[in-house]
Amino acid sequence: MSINKVKSLKGEITVPGDKSISHRGVMFGSISEGTTELTGFLDGADCRSTISCFKAMGIDIVQDNDHVVIHGKGLNGLSAPSKMLDVGNSGTTTRLISGILAGQSFTSSLNGDESIQKRPMGRIITPLTQMGANIRSIKNNGCAPLEIGGSPLTPIHYDSPVASAQVKSCVLLAGLYADGITSVTEPVLSRNHTELMLSGFGANIKSQGHTASIEGHPVLTGQKIEVPGDISSAAYFIAAGLICPNADLLIKNVNTNPSRAGIIKVAQEMGGNIKLLNERIVSGEPVADIHVSSSKLRGCEISGEIIPALIDEIPIIAVMAAFAEGTTVIKDASELKVKESDRIATVTENLKNMGGNITPTDDGMIITGGASLKGTRINTYLDHRIAMSFAIAGLAADGETTFDNEACCQISYPDFFKTIGAIVNR
16 A cells, blocks of 8 residues: 555545444443444444454344444343453453453453553553452553453542543443442543443433542443544544645544544644534534645644543644644653554654654654655554554655555554545545
8 A cells, every 4th residue: 555645635524433432332232231223333443352352241242334233231241251352452442341340240351462462451450459359460560461350349439640531431330330439530531432421321420520420230221322433533634634735625423522522622723724514412422524624734732631632643643743834742642652552652753754853752742844744664563543644644745655554544444545545636
């Protein structure tokens, strides 16, 4: 696969279903009474890992592309898996399912690919242990594989040292199996899909400030959920529309939840031509169509409370910054180091190789725009967000951009390159 500079980008597109909501729909439907139906489900590798894990625990799940039907068995209806659960490359599956497994009456174990085996799981082992769970890192290194022995759980109030929806969700899901109120306070508010969706399923869940709390042992009831487009997938085409010449794109039906949509605020602050159209609420989530067109971007500072709302979009924001006038400073984003790759290092390496002016820092990066980028071979480190970000950079760079592995895009956006082909005019 190769990418070349384009003369223009035109068209209307839709992006795959929201990954976070797709994961949660399968999980919450599995532990609910009755049937849950998902439309617009993200049929990517990560979400298929979640389906396979719950199938392995006795849940009847029928998938037809982006339509998924889950026949739930209630809060205590899961069965012991006959073998180790395979979470693939999915950190969301790993951390959220651990909260559910902690409250079961059986012992289970889970593992994933090489990347998952390096990602920090101590951040969930600590609070789950405080709740009385028997959970351990099998290799004693704070990472997967994990073994989780079912045991009675007690509610806690957990002050999370990191703003992480995965940590928060893990604790809240364990709280479903505890007597009383379990709560989590974060230093900065992370994405709130768990709170919104669990409430829709019938849980007594409340949010106040940076604290979310849940009451144990609810009766959850299956739901019909329309999954909107993923803002993280839309972000690549938001950026493409802003940095490419003669661009005019409409990205339809995108989740614009403020706890996720920091990319929109950043695009506006950088002077981007971006508008939200047809704003509405779908299955409890704010949704809109996003219109973008070619823009003269300017650098800005990105830090503080907005970081959790765009942590997955920082690689593509770095690409935008390379095409902007002036300097962009990204900080308070040390979480980038423990994603599918060390994204501070991988963004720096690839942007420098394209001729960009970037300096890595301990918690982010400093990018001075205005350099003329040139196509090169991108080292993806099997990280889907690195591959897609630098594919977009290639649309506005001189020469040819190629990849050591473009198949990693299957994790979240199987038709990514097909979407590019549909809007490109060379």
